[in-house]
Amino acid sequence: MKIDRRSFLTYTTALVLGGAAGSMLTPAPWKLTDDVSIWTQNWPWTPVPEDGEVTYKQSVCTLCPGGCGINVRLIDGRPVKIKGLEDHPVNKGSLCPMGISGLQYLYGPSRVTSPLKREGKRGEGKWKKVSWEEALGAVTKKLAELRASGRPQSVACITGSDQGTTPNLIGRFLTAYGSPNYIRSATAQDAIEQAIYLTQGKQGTPVFDIENADFVLSFGSGILDGWGSAGRMFNLYGSQKPAKKIIQVEPRLSDTAAKANQWLGINPGTEGALALGLAHVIIKESLYDRNFVENFAFGFDDWTDDNGKTHDGFAKMVKNFAPDKVSKITGIDKAEIVSLARAFARASKPIAINGRGHGAIPGSIDESLAVQSLNALVGNINKPGGISAIPDSNYAKWPEVNIDEIASKGMQQPRIDGAGSEQFPNTRFLLNRLPEIINSAKGESPVQALLVTDANPMYTLPDTAATKKAFDRIPFIVSFSPYMDETASHADYILPNHSYLERLQDVPTAAGISRQVISLAKPVVKPTYETKHVGDSFILIAKALGGFIENAFPWEDYEAFLKETLKDQWRKLKKKGIIEIKYDLPEPLAFTFNTVSTKFEFYPTARGSVKQKQNSALPTYTPVPIEGDVQRFKLVLIPYDSIRLAGGAIANAPFMTKTVDDTVLKKQVGLLEINPATAKGLGLKEGATALLTTPKGETTVKVHLYEGIKPGIIAMPRGLGHTAYSEFLADKGINVNTLTGPIEDPGSGLDMAWGIRAKLIRI
Amino acid sequence: MKDKNAKRYGMVIDLDKCTGCGSCMVGCYSENNVPFKADETNKLDSINWIRVYKITNNKTYPNTEVCYLPMPCMQCDGAHEGHSPCVSVCPAVATDYDYDTGIVSQIYTRCFGCRYCMAACPYHARKFNWWDPVWPADMEKYLSPNVSPRMRGVVEKCSFCFHRYQLARDKAYLEKREELEENEYQTACAEACPTGAITFGDLNNKHHAVYKLKNSPRAFRLLERLNTNPKVYYLTSKSWVRKAGDNYLAHEEPTKIKNNIKEHH
Amino acid sequence: MFPFCFEWAWDISHLVFMGGLWYALSIIGAGMTFAIVKTIFDCSGGHDNQDHGHH
Amino acid sequence: MSTDQNQTVSTEAATDPVNHEPETNDSPPSKSSGWAVFLFFMIGFVGSILSGWILFPELLYSKKDQPIDFNHAVHLDVVSDDCESCHYFRDDGSFAGMPDLSSCIDCHEEAQTDDPEEIKFVDEYVTPDIEVPWLNHSKQPDCVFFSHSAHVIGADMSCESCHGDIGTSEHTRVYEENRLTGYSRDIWGYSISRLGKPEAGEPKPMKMNDCAKCHKEETGHKGACFQCHK
Amino acid sequence: MNETPLIPAGVKRCSKWQFSLWMAVVTAVLLWGVYAMYLIWYKGLNQTNMNDAYGFALWIWADLAVIALGGGAFFSGFLTYIVGKNELKNIINLAVVIGFICYSSALLILAIDIGQPLRGWFIFWHANVHSMLTEVAFCLSCYFAVLTIEFIPLILENPKLDKKPFWHHLSHNMHGIMAIFAATGVFLSFFHQGSLGGVAGVLYGRPFAFREHIFIWPFTFFLFTWSAAAYGPCFTILVTKITEMITRKKLVKDSAIHLFAKISGWMIITYIIAKSIDTIYWAFVTAPGMGFTLMDFYASSTYNIGLLFAEIVICGFIPGLILITKRGRENSFLLMSAIILGVIGVSLNRWVMVLQVMAVPVFSFNEWYTYMPSWQEVATTVLPVAYGLIVISLAHRYLPVFPQEKELNPID
Numbered sequence A: 001m002k003i004d005r006r007s008f009l010t011y012t013t014a015l016v017l018g019g020a021a022g023s024m025l026t027p028a029p030w031k032l033t034d035d036v037s038i039w040t041q042n043w044p045w046t047p048v049p050e051d052g053e054v055t056y057k058q059s060v061c062t063l064c065p066g067g068c069g070i071n072v073r074l075i076d077g078r079p080v081k082i083k084g085l086e087d088h089p090v091n092k093g094s095l096c097p098m099g100i101s102g103l104q105y106l107y108g109p110s111r112v113t114s115p116l117k118r119e120g121k122r123g124e125g126k127w128k129k130v131s132w133e134e135a136l137g138a139v140t141k142k143l144a145e146l147r148a149s150g151r152p153q154s155v156a157c158i159t160g161s162d163q164g165t166t167p168n169l170i171g172r173f174l175t176a177y178g179s180p181n182y183i184r185s186a187t188a189q190d191a192i193e194q195a196i197y198l199t200q201g202k203q204g205t206p207v208f209d210i211e212n213a214d215f216v217l218s219f220g221s222g223i224l225d226g227w228g229s230a231g232r233m234f235n236l237y238g239s240q241k242p243a244k245k246i247i248q249v250e251p252r253l254s255d256t257a258a259k260a261n262q263w264l265g266i267n268p269g270t271e272g273a274l275a276l277g278l279a280h281v282i283i284k285e286s287l288y289d290r291n292f293v294e295n296f297a298f299g300f301d302d303w304t305d306d307n308g309k310t311h312d313g314f315a316k317m318v319k320n321f322a323p324d325k326v327s328k329i330t331g332i333d334k335a336e337i338v339s340l341a342r343a344f345a346r347a348s349k350p351i352a353i354n355g356r357g358h359g360a361i362p363g364s365i366d367e368s369l370a371v372q373s374l375n376a377l378v379g380n381i382n383k384p385g386g387i388s389a390i391p392d393s394n395y396a397k398w399p400e401v402n403i404d405e406i407a408s409k410g411m412q413q414p415r416i417d418g419a420g421s422e423q424f425p426n427t428r429f430l431l432n433r434l435p436e437i438i439n440s441a442k443g444e445s446p447v448q449a450l451l452v453t454d455a456n457p458m459y460t461l462p463d464t465a466a467t468k469k470a471f472d473r474i475p476f477i478v479s480f481s482p483y484m485d486e487t488a489s490h491a492d493y494i495l496p497n498h499s500y501l502e503r504l505q506d507v508p509t510a511a512g513i514s515r516q517v518i519s520l521a522k523p524v525v526k527p528t529y530e531t532k533h534v535g536d537s538f539i540l541i542a543k544a545l546g547g548f549i550e551n552a553f554p555w556e557d558y559e560a561f562l563k564e565t566l567k568d569q570w571r572k573l574k575k576k577g578i579i580e581i582k583y584d585l586p587e588p589l590a591f592t593f594n595t596v597s598t599k600f601e602f603y604p605t606a607r608g609s610v611k612q613k614q615n616s617a618l619p620t621y622t623p624v625p626i627e628g629d630v631q632r633f634k635l636v637l638i639p640y641d642s643i644r645l646a647g648g649a650i651a652n653a654p655f656m657t658k659t660v661d662d663t664v665l666k667k668q669v670g671l672l673e674i675n676p677a678t679a680k681g682l683g684l685k686e687g688a689t690a691l692l693t694t695p696k697g698e699t700t701v702k703v704h705l706y707e708g709i710k711p712g713i714i715a716m717p718r719g720l721g722h723t724a725y726s727e728f729l730a731d732k733g734i735n736v737n738t739l740t741g742p743i744e745d746p747g748s749g750l751d752m753a754w755g756i757r758a759k760l761i762r763i
Numbered sequence B: 001m002k003d004k005n006a007k008r009y010g011m012v013i014d015l016d017k018c019t020g021c022g023s024c025m026v027g028c029y030s031e032n033n034v035p036f037k038a039d040e041t042n043k044l045d046s047i048n049w050i051r052v053y054k055i056t057n058n059k060t061y062p063n064t065e066v067c068y069l070p071m072p073c074m075q076c077d078g079a080h081e082g083h084s085p086c087v088s089v090c091p092a093v094a095t096d097y098d099y100d101t102g103i104v105s106q107i108y109t110r111c112f113g114c115r116y117c118m119a120a121c122p123y124h125a126r127k128f129n130w131w132d133p134v135w136p137a138d139m140e141k142y143l144s145p146n147v148s149p150r151m152r153g154v155v156e157k158c159s160f161c162f163h164r165y166q167l168a169r170d171k172a173y174l175e176k177r178e179e180l181e182e183n184e185y186q187t188a189c190a191e192a193c194p195t196g197a198i199t200f201g202d203l204n205n206k207h208h209a210v211y212k213l214k215n216s217p218r219a220f221r222l223l224e225r226l227n228t229n230p231k232v233y234y235l236t237s238k239s240w241v242r243k244a245g246d247n248y249l250a251h252e253e254p255t256k257i258k259n260n261i262k263e264h265h
Numbered sequence C: 001m002f003p004f005c006f007e008w009a010w011d012i013s014h015l016v017f018m019g020g021l022w023y024a025l026s027i028i029g030a031g032m033t034f035a036i037v038k039t040i041f042d043c044s045g046g047h048d049n050q051d052h053g054h055h
Numbered sequence D: 001m002s003t004d005q006n007q008t009v010s011t012e013a014a015t016d017p018v019n020h021e022p023e024t025n026d027s028p029p030s031k032s033s034g035w036a037v038f039l040f041f042m043i044g045f046v047g048s049i050l051s052g053w054i055l056f057p058e059l060l061y062s063k064k065d066q067p068i069d070f071n072h073a074v075h076l077d078v079v080s081d082d083c084e085s086c087h088y089f090r091d092d093g094s095f096a097g098m099p100d101l102s103s104c105i106d107c108h109e110e111a112q113t114d115d116p117e118e119i120k121f122v123d124e125y126v127t128p129d130i131e132v133p134w135l136n137h138s139k140q141p142d143c144v145f146f147s148h149s150a151h152v153i154g155a156d157m158s159c160e161s162c163h164g165d166i167g168t169s170e171h172t173r174v175y176e177e178n179r180l181t182g183y184s185r186d187i188w189g190y191s192i193s194r195l196g197k198p199e200a201g202e203p204k205p206m207k208m209n210d211c212a213k214c215h216k217e218e219t220g221h222k223g224a225c226f227q228c229h230k
Numbered sequence E: 001m002n003e004t005p006l007i008p009a010g011v012k013r014c015s016k017w018q019f020s021l022w023m024a025v026v027t028a029v030l031l032w033g034v035y036a037m038y039l040i041w042y043k044g045l046n047q048t049n050m051n052d053a054y055g056f057a058l059w060i061w062a063d064l065a066v067i068a069l070g071g072g073a074f075f076s077g078f079l080t081y082i083v084g085k086n087e088l089k090n091i092i093n094l095a096v097v098i099g100f101i102c103y104s105s106a107l108l109i110l111a112i113d114i115g116q117p118l119r120g121w122f123i124f125w126h127a128n129v130h131s132m133l134t135e136v137a138f139c140l141s142c143y144f145a146v147l148t149i150e151f152i153p154l155i156l157e158n159p160k161l162d163k164k165p166f167w168h169h170l171s172h173n174m175h176g177i178m179a180i181f182a183a184t185g186v187f188l189s190f191f192h193q194g195s196l197g198g199v200a201g202v203l204y205g206r207p208f209a210f211r212e213h214i215f216i217w218p219f220t221f222f223l224f225t226w227s228a229a230a231y232g233p234c235f236t237i238l239v240t241k242i243t244e245m246i247t248r249k250k251l252v253k254d255s256a257i258h259l260f261a262k263i264s265g266w267m268i269i270t271y272i273i274a275k276s277i278d279t280i281y282w283a284f285v286t287a288p289g290m291g292f293t294l295m296d297f298y299a300s301s302t303y304n305i306g307l308l309f310a311e312i313v314i315c316g317f318i319p320g321l322i323l324i325t326k327r328g329r330e331n332s333f334l335l336m337s338a339i340i341l342g343v344i345g346v347s348l349n350r351w352v353m354v355l356q357v358m359a360v361p362v363f364s365f366n367e368w369y370t371y372m373p374s375w376q377e378v379a380t381t382v383l384p385v386a387y388g389l390i391v392i393s394l395a396h397r398y399l400p401v402f403p404q405e406k407e408l409n410p411i412d
Helices: A003-024 A028-042 A132-148 A164-175 A190-201 A229-238 A255-261 A271-284 A290-296 A312-322 A325-330 A336-347 A363-375 A406-412 A433-441 A465-473 A532-547 A548-553 A558-566 A569-574 A609-613 A654-658 A678-679 B021-030 B115-118 B161-173 B188-192 B209-213 B239-245 C012-043 D032-062 D072-078 D101-109 D114-127 D148-154 D207-219 E018-041 E056-067 E073-082 E086-113 E132-156 E166-174 E178-201 E219-247 E252-288 E294-298 E305-322 E326-331 E332-359 E377-397
Strands: A056-062 A068-076 A080-086 A116-118 A127-129 A155-159 A182-184 A205-208 A215-221 A245-249 A263-264 A350-355 A387-390 A448-453 A476-479 A505-507 A516-521 A578-581 A634-640 A669-674 A688-692 A698-704 A712-719 A758-761 B009-014 B051-056 B066-071 B198-202 B232-235 D008-010 D061-064 D175-178 E009-013
Touching: A003 D032, A028 A290, A028 D032, A068 A548, A080 B021, A127 A325, A132 A448, A155 A164, A155 B051, A164 A182, A164 A406, A164 A532, A164 A548, A164 A558, A190 A205, A190 A350, A190 A387, A205 A406, A215 A271, A215 A336, A215 A363, A229 E294, A245 A336, A245 A548, A245 E252, A255 B161, A263 A336, A263 A634, A271 A363, A271 A688, A290 E294, A325 A336, A325 A558, A336 A350, A363 D114, A406 A433, A433 A465, A476 A516, A476 E018, A516 A569, A532 A558, A532 E178, A558 A569, A558 B188, A569 A578, A578 A609, A578 A688, A634 B066, A654 E166, A669 A678, A669 A688, A678 A698, A678 E086, A712 D114, B021 B051, B021 D207, B021 E056, B051 D114, B066 B239, B161 D148, B188 B198, B198 B209, B209 B232, C012 E166, D008 E332, D032 D061, D072 E166, D101 D114, D207 E009, E018 E056, E018 E377, E056 E073, E056 E178, E056 E377, E073 E132, E073 E178, E073 E219, E086 E219, E086 E252, E132 E166, E166 E178, E178 E219, E178 E332, E219 E252, E219 E332, E252 E294, E252 E305, E252 E326, E252 E332, E294 E305, E305 E332
Parallel strands: A155 A182, A155 A448, A215 A245, A215 A350, A245 A263, A448 A476, A634 A712, A669 A698, B009 B232
Antiparallel strands: A056 A068, A068 A080, A116 A127, A205 A387, A505 A516, A516 A578, A634 A758, A669 A712, A688 A698, A688 A758, B009 B198, B051 B066, D008 E009, D061 D175
16 A cells, blocks of 8 residues: 555545544534534623522612612622612602612722722822722821811812711711811702792791692693602602693603693793792682681781881782783793683692702792792692691701810801802802802812712702812812712712612601601612721711810711611611601691791791892792893703703613613714704704804704704703713713803802703704 | 413503603613613614603694603514414524413524514514623622523513513412412513503403403504504503504594404403 | 424424425435445446446 | 636647546556545544544543532431422522522531531531532523422422432532533433433433423423523 | 646636636635624624614625525526426536525525524524524525535536546436436425515515415415526526626527526516516505505605616516517627616515515604615625635636537637
8 A cells, every 4th residue: 555645635535534424423513513502502701690599678769869768689688679669658669760770870880999099180080099098097187287277167068968867977077177168969949948938937848749739730840750759759640540630831841741731831941920920810810718818828918017118919919920921921822821820729739849850950039939829829838739848857966066166266157158148048058159159269269178978069060161160279179979970080089988779878858758757778788899988987087087076976987876866766767667757737737837927928028138128028030041142042952851861969870871762862972852943944954963052161962853842942951971980871962061050049049040042053 | 282271461551651761671671681881872772672662743842742652572472372473483493482471482592693583573672682791890790690691692572571470480389379469470660660550460360450451442552453463552542642553544543443353362 | 303303393384394304305315325326336346337428 | 817818728638648538647546545545434434433422522521529528318317308408499489409508507517527528518618608619410501490399399299300319329429511511411411422311310311302301291292482491 | 736637628718827816806805705704703793784673684685685696596407407498508507506606605694694603503403394584594505405416516527526437427427317406406496485585475563575365375485486587597697698708708609598588588577477466466455454555665765666666667577578579688788788687676676575674664653774784794795796706717717617618619
């Protein structure tokens, strides 16, 4: 057998062919074919979630102030699903998409996983991981320095809430430290609370007993868009009787408007005029509640003060708001106004509410007063289906704070934001004024150190550029955010709080609900990362500062503090998770008010000096000024709120952004809603790209033609355009706050802006 | 294969109650390990087992009306039970019709990604995994073991949360029961809907809420004229919504169109 | 495609479809086997008598 | 591609002088080379058959020992409730599967014997509170929903009918894992050809066809996909 | 290496360099396609622009189109071996090569198109016999086997291989039973061409595709089989003509071409009449029953009614009429026009039956779905074209594809 190259090739071929033929008679090729496909079914990079025992833990959602109960499903202690807690008094099992997305706040790329120290320039995103000792030490050192230099008042703290133990603990810290500048973020609740205070003399959380109302007149409140406790509102809507009517007054066909029995497209910002116009018809046609107005109200008719000066009453004042005139102002048909007024007054339990969208912007006090007056006209105060206020929960009682001389001096300084000053005596916090005050300060910033927790002012404050400028002037910023939000990313130190599912926290009554409900948010899981409860951080800083400050915090940690605060209720709360105090209205006392007149004051005598100078404190309608030159900016831009977009301190979870329609966001570009008629005039077609300019800024948008928006008005959602967080949120659309600015209510100092003039050019 | 105790699980969605909040979608994502990407704005490559459409009556301001329309898999019966548009076309039996529950399955490990079923489904209920799913930063920790995460290259769709049926059956076995209570098996979307617009149950069971609701004069189904015979019913009091749910010639009125196929039991 | 596959059922659809398939495969298989066997036979036995004019 | 100039002309006469003779002259084949070709073919044929049946299974599976050499027999003697003493159903009807440390700790807080395996168990797992990474011979892939309650309670099947008489084993067996799929070899079955039946007392193979076979026999049909898939 | 012994006897071929250059160019295109294919297999179908609404797109069209165009193979086999039109033996080799190319391409495209290629065999193993796609896959694979078998004897006729006694005898023996293979091929083709028609026709959730009563079975099946038989020969003739043009040689006698063209013409005419009946019933009975008017299906700017006109009249009746008239088919310009229109016509039909089915919105509130293929999709679709050119070039150079070439182009 001669083996040359040729035969070698032949023999090799024979060998291979024989091998191939033989292998066909073995399991190898067949099993491998099967196994390769099984490999694709179990790719190592496709996760296999571990199975285990199912348990449930109940807690409270604190992603917004709504305070809905949640039920968390866990597998071997690992949370996998959040749903509404069936028997929670606030939401009765209903939950909004944000609440259901909760686990994406627990894990995910936006979490700050350890204390961080800024390395690069502010906002550059360069951080150094530091130990808790170092981070707390640095903050303590700075605060000690400022105190040593006699400027404790130059420390300000921005928080998301002033209710419950954590905010109170921080407030206590600031008091002991010596700064009056505890600033809570503002919402529409501020204006409503103030209106209730001015008319009823009560400080407290407003109640809108929509449960028992049969006619809900909403002046732009997105009751199905996330207003109030979203879970509660959805539950109410789903379980309401068909006879209940919802009338939605707003310039845009929102989800609420879509579900309302009637939608009235109004000129934005003229809601107050409509309220007075309705009052006009009700009074003119004597449809008002005579018993209430005559026996329990003050200032309805003209009245004479102690000095013998006669003042116009409410009834006389609203004569100026005849349907004809109101129709012109609001753009609503005269007949509609009249019939709405009649329907409202004739309903057995009508209620009027306000606070646009989610209620992010307080709005004008006049408007809130007008709405309160409307409720009073139908006698719908302090009774089922009506409006009232429940006193702030008073369980937070601790030993008096003893403060030293430095602190005492600091506390005597006026607040930087001007709240409570002679100008704004009835307002407690004015965060919206802070950027302007810092920016216009001569010399160094009045705020030398800023502590931020549960708030994201860099994103949520109108006029982002001004806010950033102001923050750049603050030498020392500390964020306690669990997430890398805009404010955290501009901080010098981040001392990350636990995420909401990892921390213990009491949750007081949310606005709206007619019962006092104190819930306990219990940790569902152990902290995943190197985070610390913000209460513990403050206690540790206090202890490190020593002296009177240390003495003000005799508790080992936040839990001990909470335990002592709740005293005998702690055990019940820990066991049940909820303390519910039904807020009953003792009948004879129902119509007693804490005002000077002891009556409901249509004429709010307690109203501040600004109004007094104008001779009348009556809630009249003067157009809320809107920024921008009408010649240059022919359109009006209004921000709107959507339940699928979180516009507040805590931003969208990826799941929520996933639900956002492609008519709102397309790729990274936000869409602007515009009426087709308006768009046609501008030569814009569906999906066209345009340049949107306002006096505050400009941006590129795409347009979405929508018949559900008033011609001449354009709308953009809040909650987009984040610059921080992760790729799942950042750089998507535009933050509408970069295009708007605050308008200060002369009576309250609160922001009452509802929109801004704008210009749209096709590009 | 079908026995007399067979169920026909179905859903009734009250469009008058649906506010378009999207809780059903999010509830579904978190129940079923639905993945997400940085950009989900192309709704044609965004995996949603239930998608809420926003439809309008096409009238000008201020007479515009909006209706939200959540669309899960319709679990079609087809002209005769089991003849769903998608089931018969699958070349590899990766999807089948369960005669015991009426639910159309989708088996990700069997599917080889030909997408014929997607072409067959007029509701666009079927979604393809164009990408490998990625759960960033520790997010894999929240995945549920009850629903198998899908890999790239396969089709997925709403299963009426069949795993919940499986788990409920487990409990029933333990307690030596044959039947499930109505509340023992509910889909995640029905559970998540904060206004209670979604009702779920056995369409054949007189004691289940869906049985009564589906016979309401407000009830209709989507694209009934195609004879897909869906098991998802909708309720609306608005005639334009009903009309948008199917195709009609200019002179036709929805309520007057008789279907060639009547729902069967 | 085989009676031992999960999806197999002894019903008319399978018998017709798979019957057609196996029928076609058998013809192809038998034809090729015939051609190859005959070729091997031709090469070993009828080497000298082969016919070249097959076109 | 072709032009008139530059053409390669191929004529029979030019290139193939022996055109009517298919055999070429450079390598005259002989009978012996034909046999050699056949020999090589057979070498390949037999070689691959042998390696496919013997070598292939050896290469396909990796072998691992259980972390602890567990003695089922000893435990079964002392527990009151047979297998379910440790492999129990939870209240929701789900099956707990491999017991975790909390089940063991009642007896094994400290070592009860001087068995080195028990001491190892206590020292390495109980004391530092680390779960034992048992290797599950019957572990189904993630796509499978297997209901123990449907089989054990619903159909009144014994554990042995699938798992064999593992309960009386005194030692753990070597765990063989398919290198490609990660499956336990038990799923495919120990016979690489999947022919023949497992001996009495051996665990049953657990591929889908095995499930289907039993389902067909017991219920009359193989079942819908979702009966066993998730 | 001297490649002269590889070239069939008695024919002229271009120089090695010219050929190599041409092959290099085509191979470059092929490699581009291979790279795209690699990307798709490695990274997944996210490399395409397909989406959940366009699950079937360019590739499936290409698949259906090449199968229709390759229909010349089974039809010429049918005519030659079963009907006994011996004249067509002069063109059947090319038809087989084209068929081989088309069917291997179709299988490759399917392997690229599926999301889990390693599970592709499930379609056979776990076959659902009710699915059109199963039928397509089975028949496609079997028929590809048949085409390979039909191609082998031609390969074995390469002078170098023909010298080996084994290959020589094998070729001879395969030739001997070729009629059986051809008949099997015809049988398989009837089925898979038909089930490809059924692929769209059974989609009762897609009003544009769906047909009812006899218009689903046997009509959708019949129409696809008939159209492949009708238009496939057009493509075979077209490739012959193009090869003749490039090689500047007459390769097939006119008698064979004209016979093939005539048969094709009558097939087209009968097909297009049947298609018109189908369209009329669909437009006036089936669609309105589902609430659609014909114009609802043609309401987009891309998919307008001109498409239907083009398919039925311009690419149907016109080429059909040209080819059935003696003067028409014997006029080279008219013949060329007719076969080109024919090729466009059947491709258009397959496009409509895939892409337009996806594009038409079923819900009144949905827009028309649009789609533009990604470069990867284009490259993988061009890949079979490059591959086909390579195979045809190699076949023509080294194999006696055209039996009449020697006679028509005698070498001095």
